[in-house]
Amino acid sequence: MITPYRMQPANFNPEIPKELVLLSIIAQSFFQPFSLEDNLLVILTALTSGAGIGFNRATLFLSEGDKLKATMWLGPRSPEEAEAIWTMLSSPGLGYAEIVEYNRELVSRLLPDLKPKLRTLEYNLEDENLKLPAAAVRDREIVLVTGASSDPRVDRRFLDFVQVDEFLCLPLVTRNEIMGEIVVDNAITHAPITSRDIELASLCALLAGNYIHTTRLYKKVLEMEKMAALGEMAAFISHQLRNPIVAIGGFTRQLVNQPCNQEKCQRNLNIIQEEIKHLEEIIFRMSHFLRIKIKELVPIDYRPILQAIKERPDIKAKATGKVISISLPENNSLILCDPVYFEEALVNLLDNALDVTPPGGRVYIRACQRNRKWVTITIKDSGPGLDEKSLEKMFSPFFSTKESGLGLGLLFVRRVLESCGGKVEVRSKPGRGTMFRLYFLARERGAS
Amino acid sequence: MKKILLVEDDKSLSLLYQEELTGEGYEVVLAADAESALELVRSGGFDLIITDIRMPGKDGIELISSIMGMRKDIPIIINTAYQSYKGDFMTWAADAYLIKSSSLDELKTKIRELLAD
Numbered sequence: 001m002i003t004p005y006r007m008q009p010a011n012f013n014p015e016i017p018k019e020l021v022l023l024s025i026i027a028q029s030f031f032q033p034f035s036l037e038d039n040l041l042v043i044l045t046a047l048t049s050g051a052g053i054g055f056n057r058a059t060l061f062l063s064e065g066d067k068l069k070a071t072m073w074l075g076p077r078s079p080e081e082a083e084a085i086w087t088m089l090s091s092p093g094l095g096y097a098e099i100v101e102y103n104r105e106l107v108s109r110l111l112p113d114l115k116p117k118l119r120t121l122e123y124n125l126e127d128e129n130l131k132l133p134a135a136a137v138r139d140r141e142i143v144l145v146t147g148a149s150s151d152p153r154v155d156r157r158f159l160d161f162v163q164v165d166e167f168l169c170l171p172l173v174t175r176n177e178i179m180g181e182i183v184v185d186n187a188i189t190h191a192p193i194t195s196r197d198i199e200l201a202s203l204c205a206l207l208a209g210n211y212i213h214t215t216r217l218y219k220k221v222l223e224m225e226k227m228a229a230l231g232e233m234a235a236f237i238s239h240q241l242r243n244p245i246v247a248i249g250g251f252t253r254q255l256v257n258q259p260c261n262q263e264k265c266q267r268n269l270n271i272i273q274e275e276i277k278h279l280e281e282i283i284f285r286m287s288h289f290l291r292i293k294i295k296e297l298v299p300i301d302y303r304p305i306l307q308a309i310k311e312r313p314d315i316k317a318k319a320t321g322k323v324i325s326i327s328l329p330e331n332n333s334l335i336l337c338d339p340v341y342f343e344e345a346l347v348n349l350l351d352n353a354l355d356v357t358p359p360g361g362r363v364y365i366r367a368c369q370r371n372r373k374w375v376t377i378t379i380k381d382s383g384p385g386l387d388e389k390s391l392e393k394m395f396s397p398f399f400s401t402k403e404s405g406l407g408l409g410l411l412f413v414r415r416v417l418e419s420c421g422g423k424v425e426v427r428s429k430p431g432r433g434t435m436f437r438l439y440f441l442a443r444e445r446g447a448s
Numbered sequence: 449m450k451k452i453l454l455v456e457d458d459k460s461l462s463l464l465y466q467e468e469l470t471g472e473g474y475e476v477v478l479a480a481d482a483e484s485a486l487e488l489v490r491s492g493g494f495d496l497i498i499t500d501i502r503m504p505g506k507d508g509i510e511l512i513s514s515i516m517g518m519r520k521d522i523p524i525i526i527n528t529a530y531q532s533y534k535g536d537f538m539t540w541a542a543d544a545y546l547i548k549s550s551s552l553d554e555l556k557t558k559i560r561e562l563l564a565d
Contacts, residue, residue: 196495235532238529240533243458244460245550246461246464247458247460247461248466249550249551250468250552252460254467271460271463
């Protein structure tokens with residue numbers, strides 16, 4: 001027998017331990033988009049929902065350098081609001097995903113009002129007289145505060161904001177770093193915070209600390225990748241642009257500093273003109289590449305486009321003495337793409353293929369309906385093939401095996417395919433030629 | 449007359465260097481890639497080699513190690529658009545590492561220095 005189960009259980013058996021319930025709520029976050037706010041909201045939901053620990057309200061602080069800043073608040077602001085929210089949330093059949101969704105809305109509804117107040121809750125963690133709640137995270141301790149209004153160790157601004165005598169401070173930390181803090185309370189029901197509540201809340205705090213840490217690391221990695229790409233770009237610019245610039249400068253210097261006869265003057269000017277044209281071309285191609293923007297995907301018939309590419313004068317000139325053979329499938333399904341970008345991507349690949357194919361050699365273009373989902377177009381050259389090193393780097397920006405190549409062509413092809421919901425596969429071996437297989441989403445003719 | 453081998457694949461730049469260095473009183477022989485440069489070095493008679501690094505086929509760094517395997521006594525100047533190869537220890541084998549510039553003064557000074565030894 002085969003029995004399917006839902007990946008995310010909508011409701012839990014009330015008998016199972018709360019720890020499992022919490023984990024299941026937090027597991028929801030794996031199905032959320034990877035955003036810090038979303039993930040933290042899930043944790044706040046786990047802390048405050050009746051199905052979770054059931055605190056009335058939660059305030060979230062995030063660290064920013066030496067500062068600890070209040071950034072999010074979840075919960076009703078008054079008993080009336082609480083009544084409305086909790087009635088809503090306890091309606092039968094409401095799953096965790098719906099509760100998270102509801103809370104997301106609640107937070108964005110409350111935030112404009114709360115923002116000015118939250119902004120006043122900012123602490124310097126280096127401050128020697130640091131008070132609670134911030135002192136808890138500095139000391140890396142979970143702290144239960146009771147009788148807050150008469151305790152000088154509690155910050156007055158915070159008390160004015162929460163208006164509550166009993167609250168629990170949950171530090172969000174990793175081994176070495178302070179990530180933030182969550183403060184929870186039962187301001188509406190006035191239920192005392194039990195040691196069982198604290199046990200469960202500490203589990204949420206551990207996960208939240210980890211979340212923030214991971215998200216921040218991820219951001220850092222993205223930035224580093226960007227910097228690395230910038231570095232490559234700088235190297236590229238210094239090479240591609242420097243050669244023409246040095247030529248222009250050098251020949252101009254000759255004109256300025258050395259006596260030249262008419263003929264030499266003219267020659268220098270011609271070279272300068274040529275090199276400037278070259279520079280313009282580089283800039284045009286770069287900006288063209290950076291501007292890829294496919295507004296709308298349309299079903300297109302790729303067959304006539306493929307045939308037309310073969311007849312383009314630039315391709316024909318390159319194909320002299322070589323053979324381009326095209327084979328098309330029997331059926332007549334369409335592909336989703338932008339016709340202009342489709343043609344350019346294909347021309348790019350065909351141009352490369354012809355470059356490496358020796359005289360008398362053959363370039364194959366083969367379109368194929370692989371299944372209902374994909375149409376593939378394969379371009380295979382009879383060139384020398386690529387070694388592993390080149391294969392690995394072939395899609396990195398500014399990598400080219402051609403001296404005059406910008407190293408943007410294949411990246412362009414890949415970006416076009418990705419924008420169309422497709423992908424590119426490459427196979428190559430030294431001595432065996434290179435094969436590019438483009439996957440396009442298939443559409444049946446006449447289908448909407 | 450001192451004889452210089454210039455390895456450079458950019459046509460305009462080759463012409464520029466050739467004219468300027470001929471004007472300084474050197475004989476300049478051009479090679480557009482590492483393979484033909486090696487052929488020329490094998491046939492002998494050069495007092496100095498100037499090479500670019502990024503070229504089609506074998507790059508300048510491979511060229512330098514090949515030359516080192518053949519003749520250790522010819523001074524080599526790297527003349528390139530790239531700063532980044534300075535970190536590659538193979539480039540330390542060269543006698544000078546210059547960044548291409550529209551002023552050839554630095555290159556000319558370096559050549560004079562190296563040929564004076």
